[in-house]
Amino acid sequence: MSENKKLVPKRRFKEFQNTDAxxxxxxxxxxxxxxxxxxxxxxxxxxxxxxxxxxxxxxxxxxxxxxxxxxxxxxxxxxxxxxxxxxxxxxxxxxxxxxxxxxxxxxxxxxxxxxxxxxxxxxxxxxxxxxxxxxxxxxxxxxxxxxxxxxxxxxxxxxxxxxxPSLGEQKEISSFFTNLDQTIAFQQRKLEKMKSMKSAYLSEMFPAEGERKPKRRFPGFTDDWEQRKLEDMCSLITKQTGFDYSATIKPSLINKKNDSTYSFIQNKDFSGLNINLNTDFHIPVKIAEKFPRILLDQPSLLVTISGKIGNLGLYNDVKKAFIGGAVGICKLNDLKEGEFILYELTSEFGQRQFRKSTKTSSHANITVEMIKDIDIIIPKSHIEHNKISKFFKQLDTTIAFQQQKLEKLQNIKKAYLKEMFI
CATH class of the missing domain: 3.90.220.20 (DNA methylase specificity domains)
Structure with a gap:
């Protein structure tokens, strides 16, 4: 390869391919x-x-x-x-x-x-x-x-x-990336608009503090919603008592997944309906099954109870998984109810329940007993809460699609940056 060849990018506009290095x-x-x-x-x-x-x-x-x-x-x-x-x-x-x-x-x-x-x-x-x-x-x-x-x-x-390169080639490259950045910005605005729309619907389709009816409802539903406690809806537990979590579990974690390990889910691995089972760490089956109370083997609502309080995830997978520390597990009686609870606790009403229950020390934390006492307001009709869950699941699917489009564009730009500059 000639010295001249070394001084050109991998990807170049046609009109400059045979010009100076x-x-x-x-x-x-x-x-x-x-x-x-x-x-x-x-x-x-x-x-x-x-x-x-x-x-x-x-x-x-x-x-x-x-x-x-x-x-x-x-x-x-x-x-x-x-x-x-x-x-x-x-x-x-x-x-x-x-x-x-x-x-x-x-x-x-x-x-x-x-x-x-x-x-x-x-x-x-x-x-x-x-x-x-x-x-x-x-x-x-x-x-x-x-x-x-x-x-x-x-x-x-x-x-x-x-x-x-020459000023002319600089301007061509500038124009290309300006157009690409505008496309990315447009997609970013679309995504933010969808997220804002979801926030608005969450505030309107669940009752406000002190109310028993939401502002926005599907046609045909007029009854007051009923108030329950979270512990009525699921079996809420946290990490196994009587052992040092860091000393017992963390030394057992490995980076590679295999047939004799379970995914080790941390706070960062869950948000909403999507639980990431391709986690950074995995735990050997023989270790995880010593602690069945915190082994995920049935539909469960996950709630962060330390640091960032009230981050939520819904586990519903045929594969077993193991949960990290600082997380409460609500083992669900009914998956569809779990989906509804997740969306309600994501709403302003739900997040306010977490804030009211939070005690502050060196960092925010909340006990399982406090979470059990959180108020849930649900429709009397299963049909209504199923419709609400379905509506938000479809909205989440759209948001995820828009997020994927944005990430794809961002990755395309990264690839072009590598190929169009030396």
């Missing part, structure tokens, strides 16, 4: 890279003024807007502007704190604090470099020591070598 440069050769500045002490209110036309860029803005800044809630005062760097036009920035290595473009007047680098007087297409930095972002991790936070500074960024 990409050129190696340093980032500092193609822009004046400077650090933002912050007024001190940053807590002083004199630095901020909500009537100001200049926004103040925070890390939270970068996260929420995925690096494309169209709105800044916090505004910086005239006094504050004198202590920072103010950008009145769009610039490329790079986060060097918290979300390290995240590229940013501001589309509104912006005050830039010292957690960002600014690329001034660039000799490249802005969007091209934004996408290159997005592709390169994982590589910045090499500047951190194992177990420590990555530490980027302007010199490291200035000296970073990279390959760059």
């Amino acid at each position: 990409w050129e190696q440069r340093e980032l500092g050769d193609l822009a004046e890279i400077v650090r933002g500045a912050s007024p001190r002490p940053i807590q002083n209110p004199k630095w901020f003024d909500q009537n100001s036309e200049i926004g103040w860029l925070r890390i939270s803005d970068v996260t929420e807007q995925n690096g494309r800044i169209y709105f800044l809630e916090q505004r910086i005062s005239e006094a504050g502007q004198g202590k920072t760097r103010v950008l009145h036009s769009s610039h490329l920035l790079l986060s060097i704190a918290a979300t390290v290595g995240k590229p940013v473009i501001n589309y509104v007047p912006t005050g830039v604090h010292d957690g960002f680098l600014i690329f001034l007087n660039p000799k490249f297409d802005l969007e091209f470099m934004f996408q290159w930095l997005e592709m390169f972002r994982p590589q910045w991790q090499k500047y951190g020591q194992p177990g420590s936070q990555v530490n980027l500074n302007s010199d490291l960024v200035k000296n970073q070598k990279f390959f760059i």
